[in-house]
Amino acid sequence: MSNVRVAGVGLTSFGSMPERTSRDLFAEASIEAFANSGVSRDDVDALLYGNFMGELSEHQGHHGPLMAEAAGVDAPATRYESACASSGVAVRDAVKRLRNGEADVILVGGAERMTNLGTAGATEALAIAADDLWEVRAGMTFPGAYALMAQAYFDEYGGEHEDLAHIAVKNHENALENEKAQYQRAIEVDDVLGAPQVSSPLGLYDSCPISDGAAAIVLTSEAYAEEHDLDAPVAITGTGQGGDRMALHDRAYLARSPAARDAAEEAYGEAGIDAGDVDLAEVHDCFTIAEVLAIEALDLAPVGEGISAARDGRTTAAGETPINLSGGLKAKGHPVGATGASQVAEIATLLAGEHLNSDHVPDATTGVAHNAGGTVASVTVHVMEVVDQ
Amino acid sequence: MTDSDTGVQDAGFDDWIDAAEEGEAYYLECPDGHGSLPPRRVCPDCGATALDSVPLPDTGTVETFTVTHIPTPAFEDDAPYATAIANFGPVRLTGQIVGIDLDAIENGLEVGIEISVSETTGERVLAFSPV
Numbered sequence: 020m021s022n023v024r025v026a027g028v029g030l031t032s033f034g035s036m037p038e039r040t041s042r043d044l045f046a047e048a049s050i051e052a053f054a055n056s057g058v059s060r061d062d063v064d065a066l067l068y069g070n071f072m073g074e075l076s077e078h079q080g081h082h083g084p085l086m087a088e089a090a091g092v093d094a095p096a097t098r099y100e101s102a103c104a105s106s107g108v109a110v111r112d113a114v115k116r117l118r119n120g121e122a123d124v125i126l127v128g129g130a131e132r133m134t135n136l137g138t139a140g141a142t143e144a145l146a147i148a149a150d151d152l153w154e155v156r157a158g159m160t161f162p163g164a165y166a167l168m169a170q171a172y173f174d175e176y177g178g179e180h181e182d183l184a185h186i187a188v189k190n191h192e193n194a195l196e197n198e199k200a201q202y203q204r205a206i207e208v209d210d211v212l213g214a215p216q217v218s219s220p221l222g223l224y225d226s227c228p229i230s231d232g233a234a235a236i237v238l239t240s241e242a243y244a245e246e247h248d249l250d251a252p253v254a255i256t257g258t259g260q261g262g263d264r265m266a267l268h269d270r271a272y273l274a275r276s277p278a279a280r281d282a283a284e285e286a287y288g289e290a291g292i293d294a295g296d297v298d299l300a301e302v303h304d305c306f307t308i309a310e311v312l313a314i315e316a317l318d319l320a321p322v323g324e325g326i327s328a329a330r331d332g333r334t335t336a337a338g339e340t341p342i343n344l345s346g347g348l349k350a351k352g353h354p355v356g357a358t359g360a361s362q363v364a365e366i367a368t369l370l371a372g373e374h375l376n377s378d379h380v381p382d383a384t385t386g387v388a389h390n391a392g393g394t395v396a397s398v399t400v401h402v403m404e405v406v407d408q
Numbered sequence: 409m410t411d412s413d414t415g416v417q418d419a420g421f422d423d424w425i426d427a428a429e430e431g432e433a434y435y436l437e438c439p440d441g442h443g444s445l446p447p448r449r450v451c452p453d454c455g456a457t458a459l460d461s462v463p464l465p466d467t468g469t470v471e472t473f474t475v476t477h478i479p480t481p482a483f484e485d486d487a488p489y490a491t492a493i494a495n496f497g498p499v500r501l502t503g504q505i506v507g508i509d510l511d512a513i514e515n516g517l518e519v520g521i522e523i524s525v526s527e528t529t530g531e532r533v534l535a536f537s538p539v
Contacts, residue, residue: 143480152421153445157503157534158476158483158526159491166474167493174472174515218491219475264452268493268500269444273472 020289022254022406023117024244026124026237027056028364032199033232033352037135041070041077041356042089044233045130048357049090052126056237057249063237064122066096067113069106069129070356072144076132090235092126102148103305105129106234107359107390107399111258113238114401123243129356130233141229145355148393150266162226162306164267164394166218169308171273173220178326180220183307184211185330187224187349190304193336194346196375201228201352225307230352234361253367257292257402259285267394279316279389282400286387290402294318297340298383299369301362303391303398304347310334313389314342317400336379344369344376359390359399366403420447425532429523433464435499443498467539468496470517475510485528494519494536507537 029051031044045068053060066087073079083096099109106129113127133141145161154164172178188208194200206224214222244251261278264270271277287293294317302313311325319340320328328334334342345351345365348358366386368374377383388401424446427433435443436459438451443462450457473492476483483489490505490513505513506524519536526533 138478139481139484142478143482146480152418153534154502155480156531157491158479158486158489159502160476160478160480162478163474163476163491166476167472167491170474170515171472171493216475216477218477221474266502268502269452273493 021118021241022256023114024239024241024249024251025253025255025363025367025403026058026239026244026249026251027052027054028367029055029235030199030361030364031233033230033354034201035134036231039132039231041073041130041132041233042085044132044231045086045128045235046089048128048130048233048235049126052128052235052237057247058124058237058239060091062124063092063094063126065094065116065125066090066092067099067109067125067127068096069099069109069359071100071102071105071131071148072133072355075144076136090126101397102392103303103353103355104359104390104392104397104399105356108260108397110236110360110363110401111260111399114255114258117238117240123240125238126235127238128233128235128360131354131356132231133229133354134231138229153266160218162221163218165306165308166221167267168274168312168394169220172308172311172326175274176323176326180212181208182326182330183225183311184208186304186307186310187211189329189335190343190347190349193344193376194350197346197351200346200350201230202346202350221306221308227305227348227353230354232352232354232357234357234364236360236364252405252407253370253403254406255363255401256404257286257288257290259283259289259400261398263396265393265396274312275322276312276316276391276395276398278395279313279391279398279400282398283317286400286402290404292385292402296385297387298385299341299344299366299380300387300389301343301345301347301365302389303358304343304349305353307349309391310342310347312395313391317387317389336376341379344374344379359388362388362390363401363403370403370405425523425534428521428534429532433521434461435464436460437462437498445499464499464521465496467518467520468494468501468536470494470505470513470515470519470536471500472515473505473513482529483526486526492536501534503534503536506535
């Protein structure tokens with residue numbers, strides 16, 4: 020299977036920019052991605068674009084052609100919607116199209132405008148990723164759903180809120196120098212434990228913020244990269260996707276994510292690696308407990324032991340497998356439709372040695388991006404490797 | 409939830425809420441004994457299409473719960489409230505826990521189905537009360 024090269028990436032700042040439209044955000048990200056890529060817009064064969072709540076936040080459907088126009092790309096364009104995994108599935112489809120020869124160059128990414136809805140409005144919009152009849156109408160929110168998983172995890176494997184607090188502290192620490200992060204502010208364990216409750220046991224600092232932002236990536240086939248002598252040292256060498264029942268109560272496990280395990284096994288298999296080869300990962304830490312479930316599903320921690328990984332220093336910047344060196348969703352921000360592509364962009368720059376946190380992982384050659392939708396009923400995993408120094 | 413403008417209901421779901429209000433909650437069972445919730449034509453476990461309505465066991469057990477302080481606008485006046493997943497054997501359900509102090513809720517609590525009403529919207533809500 021041929022690899023797919025990351026030719027260029029672009030990210031807007033993530034944060035509260037309620038007045039900015041998603042077309043403006045995505046245009047900014049795409050300009051940066053093309054500028055870094057050495058690829059002409061004329062060569063783009065398709066735009067694959069992730070977005071979740073555009074109908075609710077901008078009264079806008081049919082995003083594909085709108086975003087192609089915004090990015091200055093004259094090519095067929097398709098919008099992908101899989102809740103918070105929207106641009107993860109877009110990246111996965113881009114990889115498949117480039118591998119099978121349907122395309123040589125694809126612009127992939129996503130954007131989300133959320134803060135214009137306010138906290139209550141955004142909470143309501145996010146909730147549509149759950150089963151409306153059997154979950155939302157009973158008052159389940161997204162923080163509530165992850166809180167149900169956290170409580171189930173504590174019950175089954177042990178652990179306490181203080182363990183989760185170390186994950187928030189770590190991810191804030193990782194974002195301190197990241198000028199595009201929503202929060203560049205150190206927090207302490209006591210801040211997390213003393214914060215207002217959102218949905219017990221999760222509090223304000225266990226939760227990612229509501230964010231606006233965009234991500235764009237120029238991906239090319241191996242052949243195109245060689246032919247055009249691109250500076251594109253990082254490849255996507257494995258892609259996987261998993262699925263599960265929509266409602267949390269219909270799952271086999273309340274405190275595990277088998278869909279993410281399936282996606283990881285597929286992606287690792289394609290890349291010919293195992294978890295021991297992974298040097299760093301960006302995982303979908305929409306809530307602190309989500310990082311625990313993610314690293315266990317990725318086999319970066321044994322089931323039931325992921326809870327203590329941050330507290331024990333195994334996943335910090337100086338640890339054996341740094342997780343979320345970008346700051347993660349927690350501190351970098353979570354503009355839903357942009358998140359999956361932004362994780363791939365972060366891994367590419369970390370592995371290329373161009374990230375402000377690359378100094379923490381000077382010898383890293385293999386990274387993983389894990390992007391989850393809903394309560395992990397949709398999930399993608401991508402393996403990325405340095406293939407050309 | 410009946411659409412307040414048109415009066416249109418969600419067939420299957422609202423019928424279930426009606427039945428639960430009468431103490432006749434049910435689940436759907438396929439020939440292989442897999443349980444699921446309506447509206448549904450195909451067993452999500454095995455693909456069988458012969459689904460029968462079977463009475464839901466009277467009691468379930470709380471497997472996990474949370475107290476929500478920041479709700480969606482539809483539950484603004486209800487917060488804080490407890491949401492739980494309760495295991496009724498063939499199916500699990502998500503509902504609010506009513507009729508008990510929030511501080512007294514714990515995993516393992518035995519509950520029955522109760523249809524309560526949202527203080528915010530007046531809509532019916534699937535709930536659990538201790539038995």
